[in-house]
Amino acid sequence: MTTAEAAPETATNGQRSDVLLEVENLKVYYDTDAGQVKAVDDVSFTLQRGERMGLVGESGSGKTTMAMALMRLHKPPAIIAGGTVKLDGVSILDLNEEEMRQTRLRDIALVPQGAMNSLNPVYRVRDQIVDGIKHHTPKGEMPSKSIVAERVVELLNSVGLDASVADMYPHELSGGMKQRVALAVATSLRPKMILADEPTSALDVVVQRQIMLTLEQLQQEMQASVLLVGHDMGLMAQFADVLGVMYAGHLVEFAPIDEVFENPKHPYTKKLISSLPDIQVKGKFTGIDGLPPTLVVPPPGCRFHPRCPIYNDDEDFRGEFTDLRGGLDTGLCTTVDPPLNEVEPRRWVACHLYEGGA
């Protein structure tokens, strides 16, 4: 596996702007009878060309909602309540339906969850690869059948599948093969960005590794950016260049992956990483106490404070954070929602601990 160092170099060698995806103050709300659920609230981040970003968070933290909103695939009652999404300089949220349709697959492609039946059961694999290409090619410019057939074989080979798979139906494929077909579909138009929403969920670890290697290989070859949504920290560590951590609709930490693992800044990330089991030491399984808050009425101030080890002065964390906590005005935690600040170069954290030059 290529490590995180490789990507930034490749990202800077083009003449175009290095930034591919720019998300600013994105708000995605669900309008429900119980009130507005702020599933994604004021999320901002940028993704470099060719960079691989991981996005983790608990179930219900808004990561999938955000990923779907980036392709404008969110379904009612979800609405984009504000913010901007720019993909290669194009404002996604201002496109009309037809432009958005053209953008999907051509510029930004989705690799679905591994557990999904993302292939239409009644058509052969070939037809499902071709229809995406066909509907992104202007009328009359569709290449001849033999050229298209060659392209299908090429795509299937690129994801490690035999050409004979083209004439199979989805029910004749294994879970791993289906996911490879999904990869072939997603890369059929060489998109600038691939959005992978838990692509390996429900696959065993061997297949999981194969799929991730294939994804990485395709990404390298196309120089596409990848946003990998999931909750497998191990997978993220191996794949991603940068990691975003979401909690209760907020992006609470955004930083290069190595730094997140070595020195997590946000208390939530800290607990998340310390909860990872260590294969060398058989220790007590530690989690994060409590449950994520309801997003209809989020806790006042920092959304994490009811579970925050620093705010609650958790014994396990006292040593490490004593100095920092000394400078923390815990009153702020319950009243002011901390914004995402760049506390060190390329390290973004939303926590009052790091405010005021701490």
Add this chain to the structure above:
Amino acid sequence: MPSKYIVGRVGMFFLTIFLASTLVFFLPRLSGRDPFREKLFEEAQRGGYLEDVDEIAAALNERYGFDRPLWQQYVSYLGEIARFDLGTSQFTFSKSNNQLLAETLGWTIGLTFISAMVAFFIGTGMGAIMEWRRQNTGLLAAMAPFLMMSAVPYFIFGLVLLTVFWFSWLQAFDWELFPPYGAYDPTVEEWPDWSDFRFLGSAVWHATLPALSIVLVSLGGWAMGMRGMMVTTKGEDYMLQAEAKGLPDNVRFYRYAIRNSLLPQLTGLALQIGLIVSGVVLVEIVFTYPGVGGLLVQSIRNSDYPLIQGIVFVLAFCTAVTTLLLDMIYPLIDPRISYSGN
């Protein structure tokens, strides 16, 4: 393997025919009546002459073979059925059952097939659009009357249509919108000549009300069934993926949503065929349509075994053929079917 599938379905077809013909042989005979004797008594009461009834009945029964043991009758009946010889009616001697059915069956099948198809396609289409354009609540509202109608039996609805189109205010204007009975205008042509447009026109015109009573009653069911399937299909992962693939709305509607929702609808159609046929039989009576309906009711009233057998056998045969055809179409629509069970 597909060939195995075809063999299985064809086998099923023959089994169905066999069971249906067996049932229709034994069921009417369970009544234990002697139709000839009853008829003779009836005639005798009318005419006042009441001698030798038993002898005449016995002679007739002998002639029809009803005096033989049941199993012998059954065996010879099976042989006749296999040769498509439906025998001779006990009370309509002038024509063989084959002739009687040849005259009437066309009308019934034409009416049933066309109205069932029209109802199926319109209903399915309405249901599909209703769910696909969910934001358009007007479509749902337009559906309400059809749902109400679907609770009414065909023949009752036929009576309602007759009342509305015939016995009511329309008469005040001496305006015959649709004819209330018959299958064609007898003044146009003595006997069906389908190459004559005037005859064709009058046949369609006469079939409108009976067809309408079938179509309007079954439309709502198809629409609701399809709508339900569309709701399920819309939630499938491949629908999201189709959108993520940037496929246009119409492609997602036809090739993804409808294509996958249609399968249970077709199963429904195969199951409904029998019900539609039996419903049509009553509709024909309401509209005095010259199909098998009137013949069947008359034959049941008379306990006319050979005619009952003939009509029911032919109806069962047609239903089985339709089901077989649908079974053959099914694997073309759903590739998973032909491989299941292996």
